[in-house]
Amino acid sequence: MGPELPFSEQMHKEKYRGEGEGFREAMNRMASTLSDDEQHFRDFREIISDMRFLPGGRIQAAVGSTRNVTPFNCYVSATIQDSFVDGHGSIMECATEAAATMRLGGGIGYDFSTLRPRGATIKKLQSSSSGAVSFMQIFDAVCRCVASSGHRRGAQMGILRIDHPDIEEFIRAKQNSDNLTGFNISVAVTDDFMACLINNEPFKLKWGGHIYRTVKASDLWELLMRSTWDWAEPGVIFIDRINEMNNLKYCETIAATNPCGEQPLPPYGACLLGSFNLAKYVYKAEGEQGWKFDWTKFYKDIPIVINAMDNVIDVATYPLPQQKQEALSKRRMGIGITGLANAGEAIADFYGTDKFLAFELEVLQTLRNFSYKASVNRAKRKGAFPMYNENFLKSDYVKTLPYKLILEIKEHGIRNSHLISIAPTGTISLCADNVSSGIEPVFSYEFERGVFTEGGFVNETVVDYGKRVFRVEGKRSKDVSVSEHLGVLATASKFVDSAVSKTLNVPIDTSWDAFKDIYVQAWMMGCKGCTTFTTGGKREGIFVEPDEEGSACYIDNETGRHECD
Numbered sequence: 001m002g003p004e005l006p007f008s009e010q011m012h013k014e015k016y017r018g019e020g021e022g023f024r025e026a027m028n029r030m031a032s033t034l035s036d037d038e039q040h041f042r043d044f045r046e047i048i049s050d051m052r053f054l055p056g057g058r059i060q061a062a063v064g065s066t067r068n069v070t071p072f073n074c075y076v077s078a079t080i081q082d083s084f085v086d087g088h089g090s091i092m093e094c095a096t097e098a099a100a101t102m103r104l105g106g107g108i109g110y111d112f113s114t115l116r117p118r119g120a121t122i123k124k125l126q127s128s129s130s131g132a133v134s135f136m137q138i139f140d141a142v143c144r145c146v147a148s149s150g151h152r153r154g155a156q157m158g159i160l161r162i163d164h165p166d167i168e169e170f171i172r173a174k175q176n177s178d179n180l181t182g183f184n185i186s187v188a189v190t191d192d193f194m195a196c197l198i199n200n201e202p203f204k205l206k207w208g209g210h211i212y213r214t215v216k217a218s219d220l221w222e223l224l225m226r227s228t229w230d231w232a233e234p235g236v237i238f239i240d241r242i243n244e245m246n247n248l249k250y251c252e253t254i255a256a257t258n259p260c261g262e263q264p265l266p267p268y269g270a271c272l273l274g275s276f277n278l279a280k281y282v283y284k285a286e287g288e289q290g291w292k293f294d295w296t297k298f299y300k301d302i303p304i305v306i307n308a309m310d311n312v313i314d315v316a317t318y319p320l321p322q323q324k325q326e327a328l329s330k331r332r333m334g335i336g337i338t339g340l341a342n343a344g345e346a347i348a349d350f351y352g353t354d355k356f357l358a359f360e361l362e363v364l365q366t367l368r369n370f371s372y373k374a375s376v377n378r379a380k381r382k383g384a385f386p387m388y389n390e391n392f393l394k395s396d397y398v399k400t401l402p403y404k405l406i407l408e409i410k411e412h413g414i415r416n417s418h419l420i421s422i423a424p425t426g427t428i429s430l431c432a433d434n435v436s437s438g439i440e441p442v443f444s445y446e447f448e449r450g451v452f453t454e455g456g457f458v459n460e461t462v463v464d465y466g467k468r469v470f471r472v473e474g475k476r477s478k479d480v481s482v483s484e485h486l487g488v489l490a491t492a493s494k495f496v497d498s499a500v501s502k503t504l505n506v507p508i509d510t511s512w513d514a515f516k517d518i519y520v521q522a523w524m525m526g527c528k529g530c531t532t533f534t535t536g537g538k539r540e541g542i543f544v545e546p547d548e549e550g551s552a553c554y555i556d557n558e559t560g561r562h563e564c565d
Contacts, residue, residue: 001049002027005433007462010433013116016060016335018067023049028531030055031326033064033315034308041431052280052297053305054428055339056273059312060107069105071316073273073423074155074258075323076265077110091115091135095142098156101319102146107155109265112136113188118209119320132166133173136180143182152184155259161188161239164530165205167214167220169228171227171234186529187224188239194523198219212425225516230537235261236519237499237529245528247398247497248330250391255418261529262423262501263334268326272312272333273423274305278363279339279435279465282346291346291470293359301365303374310378310415311334318424334421334498335371337363338429341436341489342466345474349372350477351441352484357491360439364420364495371419372401376408382412397497437504439492442466443477478504478535482518490525499528508536 002023003009007025013451015453017026027049035041047053053062062071077098081089094110101108117121118131127419136158143154158180160170174180181225196203203217227234242254252266263271284336313331318324340360349355353454369383392398401409422439427435436442446463466472486506492500506515515532522530 003049003431003433005450005460005462007460008431008433009107009282009532010451011427013468015427015431016057018065019234021281025118026060029064030060031308034309034311036206040304040307041319042264043304047304050280051277052301054275054277054425054432056275056423057307057427059272059274060428061105063312063315070101070319071272071312072106072270072318072323072327074107074109074260074263074265074271075319076256076258076267077108078267078322079255080110080112080114082114084117088521090465091138095138097320098139098154098428099146100143100157102143103155104317104319106270107157107259109141109157109256109258111159111161111188112170113161113164113207113255117212118206120207131169132160132164133169136173136183140180140182149407151509155261156183157257157261158183158185159188159237159256160185161255162220162224163205165204165207167205168223171224174233176229184232184235184261184262186235186237186257188255189236191219193217194238194520198520221516225547226521227533228532232531232537233534235529236522236530237261237264238523241526242444242499242523242528245372245395245397247392247395247495248387249395250389251387253298257499257529260424260501262336262421262499263332264499264528265332266326268320269324269325269330269332270318270323270329272309272419273336273421274309274333275336275338275423275425275428275438275554276301276305276367277339277429277432277435277470278337278343279432282343282470290298293343293347295366298363299370302367302370304336304375306333306371306416306419307378308373309335310375325459329386330417331415332498334423335367335418335419336422336425336438336496337367337464338425338432338438339435340439341441341470341474342464345466345472350475352480353486358485360488360491361495363410363516364492368420368495368497369402369405372409372414375415375419376405376412378415382415385415385417387417388413400494408515418497419511420496422492422496422500422502424501430462432465433465433468434462439488439500441475441477445473445476478507480505482506482510482514486518486521486525487557489522489527493525493527502531504530504532506532506534510534 031041031045056073058073059071062069077094078089080094083090084090098108112132115132115236116129120129122356146154157516202214205216231345254264258271282291344356344359348359425438428434444463445467448459449462451460489502
């Protein structure tokens with residue numbers, strides 16, 4: 001029960017447990033707080049004690065504990081109004097709300113596209129605007145101040161639409177090692193832009209109903225791609241697809257994501273994360289050769305987890321009342337997977353191959369169908385989420401569900417507006433004896449880490465779970481082709497109602513045209529976003545040391561992956 005590796009045990013203890021609390025007591029604490037009844041308590045405790053399901057780090061630290069932190073990993077800001085201090089949603093009010101959110105351990109995303117471009121006239125002051133990017137410095141400073149007050153550094157995502165007149169300045173904003181270090185940044189790319197790019201047409205930059213100038217779409221794309229090649233930022237989100245596939249497009253518009261990009265959220269939206277650890281469902285049947293996947297145990301665990309995670313929404317501490325109202329009215333969650341590489345390579349084939357993708361597809365299809373079924377069953381007992389109506393059934397995503405399940409939703413409603421998300425799982429996967437992170441390939445078979453023991457400080461070799469337990473050495477990141485990365489991303493995107501956080505590692509010898517085509521292919525394959533990391537690029541990364549409280553999302557220096565607690 002609990003982590004077997006000393007390094008994993010120490011990390012879990014330091015990050016998620018209270019003073020003097022053991023792993024068993026921590027699991028009891030969570031299960032007791034999140035259970036519906038005695039049987040649910042026992043079932044959920046058994047699942048999390050076996051580490052078959054890994055609640056998000058914020059849940060593990062917050063639920064049932066005396067810590068004053070939120071169990072929601074991340075939020076999205078209110079819509080920022082084009083006003084410095086006047087009225088609700090002003091720049092400074094949003095900065096104040098961001099401070100309150102990060103202070104309780106929540107990361108936060110913003111759309112800065114609502115701010116007028118550099119040089120635009122401010123009639124009230126008879127002056128001109130310093131531009132959207134300049135105001136990001138305020139939020140960056142707030143992030144640093146939260147860290148200096150004794151909490152772990154905050155996590156932020158800054159978004160700007162590709163048609164905003166300040167887009168070139170935004171793209172260049174982090175081509176350094178010391179500016180906007182509290183931010184990940186992404187460009188919200190529209191379908192209109194992609195059409196202009198593919199057809200080699202001019203593209204209009206506009207704001208407030210006024211066209212500021214026209215640029216060549218190919219030149220703007222070149223600028224964006226050069227930055228992502230060298231600096232691994234900005235990332236790209238396909239904002240129109242996000243809104244078109246949104247289950248709640250009838251009652252909300254999404255303009256931003258959480259800091260790691262796997263949760264597109266409306267103003268004041270919150271993301272509640274947890275991942276099924278696929279490696280724990282792999283077993284070897286007595287007298288048989290090879291590894292098997294316990295599908296029966298997997299689909300039986302899903303409703304137990306969905307019911308417990310739904311209860312987090314009711315017991316949570318929220319930094320702001322608007323965030324609580326948003327969460328309770330829609331009851332979003334983002335259940336995903338980790339250990340895909342370890343499990344898939346033990347059972348199927350090397351990462352990214354046809355057999356591996358078939359295993360990934362079956363896992364995610366099972367997760368989607370049984371999660372939605374569990375949410376419908378919960379709606380029968382406790383009611384649908386308050387913003388539910390039959391327009392939910394018109395969602396392009398909902399239309400992909402099995403027909404029988406759609407009929408059940410029509411009859412009974414559904415408890416949760418969103419259920420599936422693929423998040424970065426760097427820390428919780430390390431705590432689970434170093435299983436492969438999220439849907440990423442294994443980065444390294446082993447690494448060295450310092451561990452405090454009764455005998456003092458020692459260096460421990462931390463071995464990849466797949467190598468140590470399954471005796472399988474699969475493909476490492478450096479061995480996976482770009483097309484294989486894309487295949488894994490596109491397969492996941494078909495079954496996720498929120499989004500996917502995944503990094504496509506790109507070899508330095510990839511041709512320039514092939515690199516640029518990665519993002520076009522991702523768009524054409526139905527992905528909601530794309531992030532690449534080029535070996536040998538200039539990106540130095542943002543690294544945050546572990547601490548007991550707070551939340552962080554950063555770009556790992558070695559892998560280029562976004563990592564979140």
